[in-house]
Amino acid sequence: MIHKFDVVIVGAGGAGLRAAVEIPKGYSCAVISKVFPTRSHTGTAQGGVCAALSNEEDDSWLNHAFDTVKGSDYLGDQDAIEIMCQDAPRAIIELEHMGMPFSRTKEGKIAQRKFGGHTKPEDPNDPNSRRLPVQRACYSADRTGHVMLQTLYENCIKNNVNFFSEYYLTDLIIEDGTCKGLIALDMATSEIHTFHAKAVMFATGGYGRVYRITSNAHVGTGDGCALVYQAGLPLEDMEFYQFHPTGLWRLGILVSEAARGEGGILRNSANEPFMEVYAPTVKDLAPRDMVSRAIISEIRAGRGILGSDGTYYINLDLTHLGKKVIDEKIPEITGFARTYLGVEPTKESVPIQPTAHYAMGGIPTNYDTEVLYDNKGKTVTGFYAAGECACVSVHGGNRLGTNSLLDIVVFGRRGGKKIAEFLETAKQIDFNSDPSEKTKEKLTNLLSQSGNEKTAVIRRELQQNMMDKCGIFRNETDLTEMKQLIMQYKERYNNIxxxxxxxVFNTDLVETIELANMLDIAESINDGALNRKESRGAHMREDFPKREDEKWMKHTFIWKDGSGGNPRIDYKPVIKTRFEPMERKY
Amino acid sequence: MEVTFKILRYNPEKDKEPHYEQYRFEAHENMTVLDCLHKIKWEHDGSLAFRRSCAHGVCGSDGMRINGKNHLACSTLLKDLNTKDTITIEPLPSMPIVKDLILDMTDFYEKYYAVKPYLINKSPVPPDSERLQSNEDAEKLFESAKCILCACCTTSCPSTWSNDNYIGPAALLKAYRFVFDTRDDAADERLDIIDTPDGIWRCHTIFNCIESCPKEINITWHISQLKKELSNREL
Structure with a gap:
C-alpha cells in the first residue's frame, strides 16, 4: 500500500510528537511508531527538564549553557547548546501552557530542584568563583517524562494528527541525495506500506538495548540510526554512550538523579560517602560519566557490596530524607525498589549499579535538525532528525541529566518549524523504482533462511560482551576483541x-530485524571507541586516560562503507562560541 | 525452581478457537511474569506474541490476566504468585484477541478520546510565564495523571463485561484529570459527555478497578468526585 503525505515523522516520543504539533494544519502529516504513542520511551524519564527559569533562585541561561558545555567535556557544539539553553525557559512555559502538570512552588510557579552537573557561581559577580549546585530541573514528582509524553500526545489528538501505531520502520528511501520516504511493516498484518513524503523526520530514539544492563525499553534498538547507517549516510560520535550511575542492581531500571538531587548519598561497603573523593564540591551531584566511573572504581578497589548472585553493587542511601520527601518527591523510583528488589527505601539503602542509558551520538544534524550528508555541512534534502537518535550535538561527550527532555522539545519544535518552511516550496519527487522491493526481499529471506542460530542467543551474547568490552572502561584489547565478535555475530545472523x-504480529520476525540493526549500531560504537585514542566524557580509554584537545576535540563521523568490511571514519570540528576548554573538575 | 505456565494461545491463521498451552521451565522467584514470557518466547516458542516495552510498569503495554487478575506482566514477580500451582496467563477480558496475548484496543482508545483528553483553555495565556497554580491544586491531578492506559481497570469492571458501550473507568479517570485542572475551561463539556446512561452512571462502585490498577490509583474515588460535581451541577 502506498501513502502520500507532506511529512512523515517516525517515532512518537517527545521529539516526534512535538514536531507533529508544530506542522501547520494545511499540510498532511503522519506519525508512525512501533508502539502506541504513550508507550514511547520518553514516558520513563523521571527527574525533570531543566531551564533557567529562576523560580527557586537566581539563574541564567548562560549558567546552563556553561554547565552543558563543561558537562559535554567540550565536545558539544556551542552554537547549538546556546540555542537550546536560551530557548529552554520558553519551551518549559509552552509545555505548561499545553497543559503539562508540574509540581509547583509556594507562589504557584513551576517548581525546580537540583540535578547532577547543574551549577552556578557562588558569587554572582564573579563567573570564575566556585560553582555550587542550582535548582534548575522543572519536575512533576518523578514522572516528568510520563506527563510530558501524555501532554504532547494529548495535543496531537487535539490537532487530529494521523497516527500509524505498531508500524515498524524497515527502510529509508534516499535517492540522489534526497529523502523521498520510507517503508514500514504493519505489525498487525505484515503488510508492507510505502510512505511517499516530501519530508521525513526520524525521532526514533536510542539504542540502550545493545547493552545487557540498561534502563532502556525493549524498543530501544536504534532502528532509525541503523537505517541511516545502512543507507550509506554517516553517524556521529557513536562512541559516546552514557551509563547512568544509578540503575537498580541486576535490572538496570533507572533510579533518577532526582534521588540525589533531593539529598540521596552513594555509599560503599564501608558505608563511606565516596563521591566526596571524586568530586569534592558537588559530590553526589557530579555529572553521570564521573559518578559511573567512581562507582566502578570503588567496586574494583574492593569496596563494592557483594550481592547474592556474586556480582557487586553500591548503596544509594535515601533513609535520611524522611518518608514525606520520599513519598512526595520520588514516589515512583522508590516504588521500583520495593517492587523489584524488595527494599524499603525509607529504612534501607537501595542497591544500584551503572546502567546503559543514553546515546549522545547518532544521526548528525545541524541545529535546524536537517540531517547532514557528510562532515562538510552538506545536508540531505527533505530529511530531518531530532531527539535521542540525533546528534546536534548538544550533549557532546556526556549529557547532563534533564537535558534530554529539553532537547526533544526544543529541537522537536525547531524541526517542525524547519519542515513547515521547507514544505512551502517542496515537491513530491517520484521514486526511481519500487522502493518496497528491498524490504520484501529482506523479509522473504529472513522467513525462509534456516540454521541453528537463535535471535535471542546472539542478542544476549552481543549485549553481555558490549557491557564487558565496550562499556564504562575501555581498552585496545577488549575493543579489538569486540570488533571480531561483532563480525562473527553478523555471520551467525545468516543462520538464524x-x-x-x-x-499477524510476528514479533519474532521484528526482533530479528532489530538484531541486525543492533549489530550495526554496536559496530559503529565499538569502531568509534577503538579509533578514539583519548578519554573524554563517557568515553574512557584506560590505555589513553587523558583528554587530548589538540588532537581529539573533534566529532567522529563513521560510515558503513569502508574497505574490507570496515567502517570508514572522518572528523568534523567542534563549534566553539564563548566557552574555552578547561580541566573538568567538580 | 520449576514453574508451569498455562497460556491462552490464539493464532487467527491457524486456530478456530483460543486454546491453552503449557510450558514448564526453570525460573527464579525474582523473575517477573514478563521475564518468564520472554524465556518461553526466546527459548521455546518464538511465535508467542505479547506487547511489552519499558518492562518496569511505566509504558502500560503488558496488561494481562495473571491467575485471573488483571495486572502488568512486568510488575508481577513470581515470588508474589503461588508457583507451586500452574500460573495461568490470559489476555485481558472484554477486548477482541488479535493473536495470543495481543488485543485489539481500538474501542478502549476511542473511549479515552471521547472525553477530550487535552487541556481546553479559552482565556489568553500569560506571554512569558507559566499560569500560576497552587501546588495543592497541581497535586490533585497527580494521581489521575499517573494513568498509563494499560486497560487493566476498564477490563476488570463487571459493568464493562455486561455492556460494551460503557465508557469505563480509564476514560472517566482521564475526564477527572481535566475537569479538576484549575487551568481547564471545558469541565461542563466533559461532564456532559460522561453524564449518560453508558457514561459515569454505569459505574456501580464495585472497586474492581482499584484492585487491578498497577499504579495503585484510587480510581473509584476519582469517579466519585466527578459524580459529586455532576450532582452539584444539577442543583
Whole structure:
C-alpha cells in the first residue's frame, strides 16, 4: 500500500510528537511508531527538564549553557547548546501552557530542584568563583517524562494528527541525495506500506538495548540510526554512550538523579560517602560519566557490596530524607525498589549499579535538525532528525541529566518549524523504482533462511560482551576483541531461523530485524571507541586516560562503507562560541 | 525452581478457537511474569506474541490476566504468585484477541478520546510565564495523571463485561484529570459527555478497578468526585 503525505515523522516520543504539533494544519502529516504513542520511551524519564527559569533562585541561561558545555567535556557544539539553553525557559512555559502538570512552588510557579552537573557561581559577580549546585530541573514528582509524553500526545489528538501505531520502520528511501520516504511493516498484518513524503523526520530514539544492563525499553534498538547507517549516510560520535550511575542492581531500571538531587548519598561497603573523593564540591551531584566511573572504581578497589548472585553493587542511601520527601518527591523510583528488589527505601539503602542509558551520538544534524550528508555541512534534502537518535550535538561527550527532555522539545519544535518552511516550496519527487522491493526481499529471506542460530542467543551474547568490552572502561584489547565478535555475530545472523512464520504480529520476525540493526549500531560504537585514542566524557580509554584537545576535540563521523568490511571514519570540528576548554573538575 | 505456565494461545491463521498451552521451565522467584514470557518466547516458542516495552510498569503495554487478575506482566514477580500451582496467563477480558496475548484496543482508545483528553483553555495565556497554580491544586491531578492506559481497570469492571458501550473507568479517570485542572475551561463539556446512561452512571462502585490498577490509583474515588460535581451541577 502506498501513502502520500507532506511529512512523515517516525517515532512518537517527545521529539516526534512535538514536531507533529508544530506542522501547520494545511499540510498532511503522519506519525508512525512501533508502539502506541504513550508507550514511547520518553514516558520513563523521571527527574525533570531543566531551564533557567529562576523560580527557586537566581539563574541564567548562560549558567546552563556553561554547565552543558563543561558537562559535554567540550565536545558539544556551542552554537547549538546556546540555542537550546536560551530557548529552554520558553519551551518549559509552552509545555505548561499545553497543559503539562508540574509540581509547583509556594507562589504557584513551576517548581525546580537540583540535578547532577547543574551549577552556578557562588558569587554572582564573579563567573570564575566556585560553582555550587542550582535548582534548575522543572519536575512533576518523578514522572516528568510520563506527563510530558501524555501532554504532547494529548495535543496531537487535539490537532487530529494521523497516527500509524505498531508500524515498524524497515527502510529509508534516499535517492540522489534526497529523502523521498520510507517503508514500514504493519505489525498487525505484515503488510508492507510505502510512505511517499516530501519530508521525513526520524525521532526514533536510542539504542540502550545493545547493552545487557540498561534502563532502556525493549524498543530501544536504534532502528532509525541503523537505517541511516545502512543507507550509506554517516553517524556521529557513536562512541559516546552514557551509563547512568544509578540503575537498580541486576535490572538496570533507572533510579533518577532526582534521588540525589533531593539529598540521596552513594555509599560503599564501608558505608563511606565516596563521591566526596571524586568530586569534592558537588559530590553526589557530579555529572553521570564521573559518578559511573567512581562507582566502578570503588567496586574494583574492593569496596563494592557483594550481592547474592556474586556480582557487586553500591548503596544509594535515601533513609535520611524522611518518608514525606520520599513519598512526595520520588514516589515512583522508590516504588521500583520495593517492587523489584524488595527494599524499603525509607529504612534501607537501595542497591544500584551503572546502567546503559543514553546515546549522545547518532544521526548528525545541524541545529535546524536537517540531517547532514557528510562532515562538510552538506545536508540531505527533505530529511530531518531530532531527539535521542540525533546528534546536534548538544550533549557532546556526556549529557547532563534533564537535558534530554529539553532537547526533544526544543529541537522537536525547531524541526517542525524547519519542515513547515521547507514544505512551502517542496515537491513530491517520484521514486526511481519500487522502493518496497528491498524490504520484501529482506523479509522473504529472513522467513525462509534456516540454521541453528537463535535471535535471542546472539542478542544476549552481543549485549553481555558490549557491557564487558565496550562499556564504562575501555581498552585496545577488549575493543579489538569486540570488533571480531561483532563480525562473527553478523555471520551467525545468516543462520538464524525465525520460528514464527505467521503474518499477524510476528514479533519474532521484528526482533530479528532489530538484531541486525543492533549489530550495526554496536559496530559503529565499538569502531568509534577503538579509533578514539583519548578519554573524554563517557568515553574512557584506560590505555589513553587523558583528554587530548589538540588532537581529539573533534566529532567522529563513521560510515558503513569502508574497505574490507570496515567502517570508514572522518572528523568534523567542534563549534566553539564563548566557552574555552578547561580541566573538568567538580 | 520449576514453574508451569498455562497460556491462552490464539493464532487467527491457524486456530478456530483460543486454546491453552503449557510450558514448564526453570525460573527464579525474582523473575517477573514478563521475564518468564520472554524465556518461553526466546527459548521455546518464538511465535508467542505479547506487547511489552519499558518492562518496569511505566509504558502500560503488558496488561494481562495473571491467575485471573488483571495486572502488568512486568510488575508481577513470581515470588508474589503461588508457583507451586500452574500460573495461568490470559489476555485481558472484554477486548477482541488479535493473536495470543495481543488485543485489539481500538474501542478502549476511542473511549479515552471521547472525553477530550487535552487541556481546553479559552482565556489568553500569560506571554512569558507559566499560569500560576497552587501546588495543592497541581497535586490533585497527580494521581489521575499517573494513568498509563494499560486497560487493566476498564477490563476488570463487571459493568464493562455486561455492556460494551460503557465508557469505563480509564476514560472517566482521564475526564477527572481535566475537569479538576484549575487551568481547564471545558469541565461542563466533559461532564456532559460522561453524564449518560453508558457514561459515569454505569459505574456501580464495585472497586474492581482499584484492585487491578498497577499504579495503585484510587480510581473509584476519582469517579466519585466527578459524580459529586455532576450532582452539584444539577442543583
Amino acid at each position: 531461523t525465525v520460528q514464527d512464520k505467521s503474518s
